[in-house]
Amino acid sequence: MPSAPELLPYQRIREDLFRPLSRVSGRYLLATLIAFIVGAGGLAAWGLQLRRGMGVTGLQRPVFWGIYIVDFVFWIGISHAGTLISAILRLTGAAWRKPVTRAAEAITVFALMIGGMFPIIHLGRAWLFYWLLPYPNSRLLWPNFRSPLLWDLTAIVTYVTGSIIYLYLPLIPDLAQLAEHNTPWRKRLYRTLSLGWTGSDREWHALERAMKLMACIILAVAVSVHTVVAWDFAMALAPMWHSTIFGPYFVTGAIFSGIAALVLAMVIIRKVLGLEAYLTRHHFDRLAKLLLLMSLLWFYFTIAENLTVWYGNEPKEMAVFGARTRAHYAPYFWIMMFLNFVVPFVLLGIRRLRTITGATVASVSVLVGMWLERFVIVVPTLANPRLPAASSFYTPTWVEAAITAATFAAMAMLYMIFAKLFPIIAVWEFKPHPQEEE
Amino acid sequence: MEHRWGMAIDLDRCTGCEACVVACHAENNLPISTPEQAAQGRTTHWIRIDRYYEGEFPDIKVRYMPVLCQHCDNAPCEPVCPTYATYHNQEGLNVQVYNRCVGTFYCANNCPYTVRYFNWFAPEWPEPLALQHNPDVAVRPAGVMEKCTFCIQRIKRAKQDSAAEARPLADGDVQPACVQSCPAEAMVFGDLNDPASKVSRLAQDGRATRLLEELGTKPKVFYLRKG
C-alpha cells in the first residue's frame, strides 16, 4: 500500500470515498439509535428544567455558573479543531492536510451549534433568549453592548456563519460529482447544493480565491471567538478570573482540545469507514506533534497563570488557588494536569510511543483534561467569593449530566449523518486539476 | 440628581439579632423556602448577617456584619447585564427590572458582595400566607435575579406623602424596612446629597469604612467600625 493517499489512482479514491454514502449498516443504525436516545434524554431533562426552573440544577449562590458554562467553553474550544487548523494548514500549504480538512471543518460547525446552545440552556428564562439579539422591536429596546455576553453572541454568530461557508465552499466540487450518478432524491439534493458547478477554470479560480480569503477571515474570527469567551470571565472582578492572559490562554486551550477532537474523529472515521489508506500513520504523526506542541504551550500558560497568583499571595486569589490545588477541587486540578500534560508529554514526546494508538489515548486524555480545565476555571472562583461567608460548593445534578451527555450524543449523531450525506474527505483535492498545474 | 440614597450601619451597635432580616422578608415578598430547597441553597435573604469567628477559645471574637446590596455607584453588576435589567437610576439606586431579566446570572457573578439572589423556582406561598404580601412590591417569577432595592417602594411612598402634604422630603422620612426594625438603631438611611442628613454625617465619621472599597465599586453603604 502506498504511504500517501495521493499516490492512489483517482478512480479508486473516488470509489473509496463515495462508497460510505450509499451503504447503511446495522451497526450504523444502532449507533444512531443510541445517540438519539441519549439526545432525547437530554431534551427531556431540559424540558423539566424549563418547567420547574433552574432549581433542578446543582447551581447555588454563589456558584451561578456550572457545567453548562463548562460545556459551553469546552464545545466552543472543540470548534477550533477544524476551521483554525484547516485554515492554518491551507494557508501554509501543508500538502498532508488534504484528507484531514473536511473532517475538521465539520467538527467546527457541529461543535459550534452545540456549544452555542449552552448559553440558552443556561438562561433562567430560556424562552426569552431572543431579548439578547439586537433586532428592531416595537419597544425600541436594544441589548446592552457593554456586556461581554453581547460580544460573545456576536462573535459566535459570526463564527458559525463563517464556518458553515468555510465548510461549504470546498464541498461544492464534490457535490457536483455526486450529483452525476445517484438516487433521485440525492441527485436533487446535491444538484441544488452544488449551485450549478461545472468545473470551469473561472469557477476553480473563484473557489480557490474564496477559500484563501475565508481561511484568512476565519482565522481571525476563531482567535477572537475564544478570546471573547475568555473575556466573559476575565471582565468579571472575581478572583482568578480577572486575568490578562485569559484570552491567549483560552485560545491555546481551544486549539489544544480541537486537535484532540480531530484526532479522535479521524481514528473513528478511519476504522468505521475503512479509510486506513487515506488516514495514515503519517497524518497521525503530524497531528500528534501538533498536539504535543499545544500541550507544552498550554502547560506554559497554566504555569504562568497559577505561579503569578501563588507568588502574589493575595488572600482572595489564594482562597481560590487553595481550593483548586489543595482543598475541595484539588482532585480536578491534579487530574487535569496529569491528563493535559503528563499523558501527552509521555505518549507523544517519546517517538516509540507516538503511534496511532498512542495519539488516540493522548487525545482522549486531553479531551477529558480540557473539560476538567474549564471546570477548574469556572467553579472554584465562584465558590470562593470575596466575602468568605458566602462561600459554597457546587455539585452538578443528573439534569445537568443528562444534558451534557446529550450534547456528546448530538455531536456523534450529527457527525454520523454528515458522513452519510457528504464525503468526509474531500475527493476533488486528489484529482489533478488545472489550478494545481499553475 | 435630587437625591442620592445611602445607608450607614454601625457595627458597634449591631447585635446580630436579625430583626432586619425578617423585616425585609415581610416588606419585600421574599420567597420562602422549604427544608429541601434550603438544603440546595435556595434560601433568599436580601439582607443577611455574615458571621465570622476570629481567634481561638477563650480569646475568640465573633463579628456580625449585615450585608445587603451596597448600591455601588460604580456597580460591577450593571455593565455586564445584556438586557439592561439591572441599571443605575437617577437617585443612585441599583435597580432591578424583573421583567427584563432573562437570567444569565452574569450580574451575580460580578457582584463582589454576593448579594444577588436568583429565583430558582416559582415562589409558592401555601394559602393564605400570601395575604401578607405587600401590594407595593412585585412577586418575582422563576428565572429572574433579585436583590435589595433599598425599599424603593418606601422611597416612592415617602415622596408621595410629602408631596401630598406639600412639604419637602425630610431626613428620616424614608426608612427601609430593615432600618425601621433594627432595635439597636444600628442602621441609618438617608440622602447622601444632603450634607446635613444623619447618614451623610455618619459617612464622614472616623469609624466609617466601606466594604471591599479597594475594588473601586464606590458602595453607598457605610460601615462604622467597632470602638
Next chain:
Amino acid sequence: MDRRNFFKILSVTSAGALGGCGGKADRAIPLLVPEHEIVPGEEQWHPAVCAECGAGCATVVRIMEGVRVVDRNGEAVRERIAAIKKIEGNPLDPISGGRLCARGQASVQSLYHPDRLRGPMKRTGQRGQAAFAAISWADAIGQAAEMLAKVRAADPARIVFLGGAQAGTRSLAIQRFTEALGAPAPVVCSLADHAVEHKAAEIAFGWKGLPVYDLAHAHYTLGVGADFLGGWASPVYYARQFGDFRQGRRQIRGQLVQAESRLSITAAAADRWLPLRPGSEPQFLAAVGRMLLDAGLARKPEALPKAVVQAFQAADPAALLATCGLEEKRVRQIVKELGESEAPLVLAGASVPHTNSVDAVVTSHYVNLMLGNVGKPGGVHAPAEASEDPGNRALLASKKQPPTQPSRDREGAVVPADPRLSQSLAHAQVVLIDGANPVYTMPHSAGVTDAQARAELVIAFGSFLDDSAAWADLLLPDHHALESEMALVPAVSERQAVAISTPFVEPLYDTRAVETTLAELARKIGAEYQGVTPKDIVQPLLTEGVSYEDVAREGGIWLEPPPPTSPRPPTVAPSFAAAHFEGDAAQYPFHFQPYPSLQFHDGRGANLPWLQELPDPASSSIWGLPVEIDPKTAAALRIGNGDVVRVESPYGSLEAPAYVHPGAVPGVVSMAIGDGHSHYSRYASGRGANPLAILAPVWESSTGALVLGATRVRLARAGGRRGWTQFSTGDRQERGFDGR
C-alpha cells in the same frame, strides 16, 4: 421619635381631620376595617401588641387590601378583606421604641399560617394520635361545660389550668375563671417567665417584678448569665439600650464584659467574654464582690448589712475563680475597671437557669448595692409598682405565681418533679391549656404526657395543633393576637405601662377569644365569672384628661417613671453554694445547656417559615438546629460539622447534627430550643430534636422554675449526616475550604 413613625401614629390618632384624599388613614378610633373602606394601594396603620413573649412590645400594623379565596357552597369565591401586611414597633412605646425583634416581625405569619386551626375540633382517635374532627362551638362548649361541671361538683381541685408567661387581660381572665370554679390558681407553665430573676429581686430588694437595668447610661457593664440581647426578658428593650450604651453618647462608649457559659449573641457583642463553668455564677460574683471590697472599690459597702459583707469577706477569690474556670488576673483587671468606672453595672440573670441561679442573681444585686448604682442613672431600677386597683394586683400576682411549697432546702436533695406542675397534674381530671405547650417545654421525665393521657378532659385553646394539643380532647382555638382585644403588661418596665390592642380586622376563621369561651363555659356551669377587658386594666392608670379611648388610639399607656426610691435593705445573706447536676460525672462527662434562642424563644417560633429560614446566629443553620460542641471534644470524638451525634442523659437521648462551635466552652454542650416538635404545623412537625425532652426533672427549689442547665450528658458519634443546612457558610475553614 422619628418623623415617619410620628406621622404614622398621627394618622391613626387624629380624628378625621385629614379628609379622604391624603393617602393617609383617618380613623378616629381603631375599629374593624370594613370592606368598603379598603382602597387598593392605600395603607392604614393600627396599634396592636406583640404577644410572642412577655416583653409586651406595643406595635403598629399596616393594613391594606387583600384577596382571599373562600369556599361558598362548594364554589371558590374571591373575597376582598382588610389584610395585615407588616408589623412595626409602636413609636410611642418606650419599651419597643418603634422597633421589634425578629419574632415580633414574623408574628404576622402565624396569623396567615396555612395550618392554623380554623374552628373547634374534637378528638376522634386515640389520645396523642392527633386525629380530630370539626365540631360546632355549641357542641364543643356543651361537652366541655358538662365535664367541668361534673368535676367541679366532685373536687374542683382537679381542674388544672396551664397558662403562659404573659401578664395581661388573658392571665387575669384565666385567674378569674379558676377562682369562679373554685379550682386551684392557674400554673404558669413557661420557660420564659423569669421566675428566678423575680425571686432574686424580691429577696434582695423586696421588689415585685423584674429589675430594670439602665444599660444605656452605664459606662461599664458586667453581664452575668443573662443573654439580654438574645432570648432573655425583653430583647428589643435591651438591644435599644445596648445601641445607646455603645454609641448613644458623645464621649463615652460603654464597655461590656459578659460572663456566661455560652458564647451567646450578648457575649459575642461584648468587648470581653469570660467563659464560666456552668452553674458557677454565684462563685464568680462572690469573687467579684470580695475583690471590690479588698480593693476599696466598693463605694457603698454600708448599703449592705454586716452579714452580707461578712459573707463576701469569707469568700476566697482564688478558690472560687478556680471553680469558675477563670484566670484570676484577668478577673482582677475587670473588677478593677468595673469598680473604677463612673457608672458601673452588673446585669445578671439566668438565661439557662441552674439550681443556684437565685443565689447568683441575689449576689449580683448585692454587688450592685456595693457599687452604689441602685436607683442611679446607669444602674438598677425598681420595676413599676402594681397600682392599687385589685385587678392590677391580681394581674401581677398571676404573673408571679408562687410555688405551692418549696420542697427542698437550699442545698438539699432535688425533688424529682416540679412541685406545681406535677402535683397539680398528678390527679387532674380536667386540664385546660392556653399560651403554653407543656408537652414540649417540659422534660419527658416530668410525666406531662402521662398526666394528659390520664385526665378525663383536656382542652387546648391555642391556634395550632401543637405537641400538647395533640394530647387534647377538645381544641377551642383562640383568635390570633392580631384579631384580639387584649392588654399586656410589659415584663421589663420601670414605669407603669399597659400595651393594648383593640380588634381592627375580622377574624379569619371560626375562632373565639378565650375570654369569650371562658365566659360561656362559666355561664353554662353556673359559675360566677366576671370578664376582663383592657379597659378594666387601664382604668386605674388613667390620669386627668386622658380617656380610655385616647389610650386605645395610641396602643397603650406608659406613665412617667416614678422618682427612684431606695430599696429596703436586704436581710438575707448570700449563699455561694455549688450548683447541683444530675448524672454521674464519670458516665456523663458533659454539661448540657438547652437555651432559648432569639429566633424560637421557648420553641414557639418554630412554626413560622421566616424564623425557620433565619440563620441561627451561632451556627448559621437554617431549617434545623444543631448541638454545639467545642472543637477539642469534637476532634476527640471524630465529629465534624453536620455529623449526627447522640446526646444521652440519664433521662433520655436525642440525635442531632453537630456544629463544631469554635467558641463553645470545652465540656459544655449547648443546643437552642425549637426543634423536635411532635406536632406544630407543616413547618415544624417531626423535624430535629427537642433538647428539653432529655432533661432531668430538676426544678429550682424556691420558684419551681425548670433548671435547664442541671443535666449531664455523654456524647457519641451516631454517624451519617442528615438535615443540616447552613445558610452563610461561615469561614472557609468551617466548610473545609482551607486544606491547610
